[in-house]
Amino acid sequence: MKRAKSKGHVYYYFDTGQTDDDGKRIWKRLPDPADKAFAATYAAMLGHRARRQNVVERLTVAKLIDLYQCSDKFSKMADSTKRLYRLYQAELVDKLGTAPAQLVERKDIVLLLDQMADRPGAANMVKRSGGAAYAWARKRGHVTNDPFFEIEEMDTGEHEPWPEAALQLCLTAEDDIVRLTVHLLYYTAQRIGDVAAMSWRDIRDDAIHITQKKTGKHLIIPLHQELRKELARHSRSLTTIIPGKPMESKNNRLRLAMQTICTEAGFKIVPHGLRKNAVNALLEAGCSSAETAAISGQSLQMVEHYAKRRSQKKLGLSAMEKWERT
Structure with missing residues (x-):
């Protein structure tokens, strides 16, 4: 809950645990704490948030990737991009598919990518394609975490001329x-x-x-x-x-x-x-x-x-x- 003051009045807001399409946190107005309806409203909002959180925590990485690949955003990509994303998102699912999507942390992704150090190009594609799926899921309210946050891409060495x-x-x-x-x-x-x-x-x-x-x-x-x-x-x-x-x-x-x-x-x-x-x-x-x-x-x-x-x-x-x- 947060308190805001405007024009001499104090207002109270509840953190719903959700975000809008721009990734901004959604707050809902609460009655004044002195109001008899405050306790019931707060309890109802808290219950809704807890239920949503339970659903989110049961959403696995594999299911998140599946939802993303069925999304309108994914369908509008070029066919070549979709093929490449499917290829590297499959590696993410292979390693972390059964993990709750909401509970995956940055250190989990870093470990996964470090284990692919002998294939830096592939590791970078797992990061890009996985990060895209999580960014979409956050905007849709499926998750709130960002396990790909500020992970630097691996150095693929000096670029070779094309055959x-x-x-x-x-x-x-x-x-x-x-x-x-x-x-x-x-x-x-x-x-x-x-x-x-x-x-x-x-x-x-x-x-x-x-x-x-x-x-x-x-x-x-x-x-x-x-x-x-x-x-x-x-x-x-x-x-x-x-x-x-x-x-x-x-x-x-x-x-x-x-x-x-x-x-x-x-x-x-x-x-x-x-x-x-x-x-x-x-x-x-x-x-x-x-x-x-x-x-x-x-x-x-x-x-x-x-x-x-x-x-x-x-x-x-x-x-x-x-x-x-x-």
């Missing part, structure tokens, strides 16, 4: 969003957040004008002919090139869509790896480090660092051709 087969798979994917996203990532050498924020109005004079969020650098990137062809397949609008608001949820949606297609084909990738593919492609094409940096927006030192993963085979062939010409 050539994975790159070609996504550049020719039937999924329009995946194909468009990969074309933009690869042919601009930018981060996924910057690509997600690109708008049609940023395309001027046959180039994309962007300001990198991380560095603040303004870049004018000429359109590669393959990117120009891909953009021509899509209708222009006053919004972003890739549909959806450029927020973290959009970045995750795009990331999951690409990873799902690649995972199903046996490839393990992260979107940021495409920056290495792009940098290496520019260098292998004979571009200088300065020319490459003008596209990627990186420092010359970072370009040289990325250059370590250039294809020795391609460079060897190029070197031999130049040698033979002399």
Whole structure:
């Protein structure tokens, strides 16, 4: 119970133990303690709260995940996102499925994720998909706890460039969003957040004008002919090139869509790896480090660092051709 004072009057409120759609705690007005109805009203509210709490504590993690996957919010996700969430939420259910959802604590999730330390990428997906389910459940009033609160994602190490087969798979994917996203990532050498924020109005004079969020650098990137062809397949609008608001949820949606297609084909990738593919492609094409940096927006030192993963085979062939010409 809490007491509030307004305009010289004191008011009393009861904590229902529930939250609204914005996650804010719901309080209900109580009669004044001097009022004869106070005791009966307080007892009734307390009884309702206790009954709700009992129901919540009997809701298992497995049932919570099942409810989430049957929800309208889940149904509106892209099919690729749903497949990936089901995959990693199944790991959460396998380890904690019978536990009361309301009683799961942060330390329980930390222990679970630490046991997956040899698979940091999978651990991060369990955190994201499980956290999404709990966030939905809190808004619906099914639980009030947040066992995923401020758990940092694991370091997955330095991102590797995509295998050539994975790159070609996504550049020719039937999924329009995946194909468009990969074309933009690869042919601009930018981060996924910057690509997600690109708008049609940023395309001027046959180039994309962007300001990198991380560095603040303004870049004018000429359109590669393959990117120009891909953009021509899509209708222009006053919004972003890739549909959806450029927020973290959009970045995750795009990331999951690409990873799902690649995972199903046996490839393990992260979107940021495409920056290495792009940098290496520019260098292998004979571009200088300065020319490459003008596209990627990186420092010359970072370009040289990325250059370590250039294809020795391609460079060897190029070197031999130049040698033979002399």
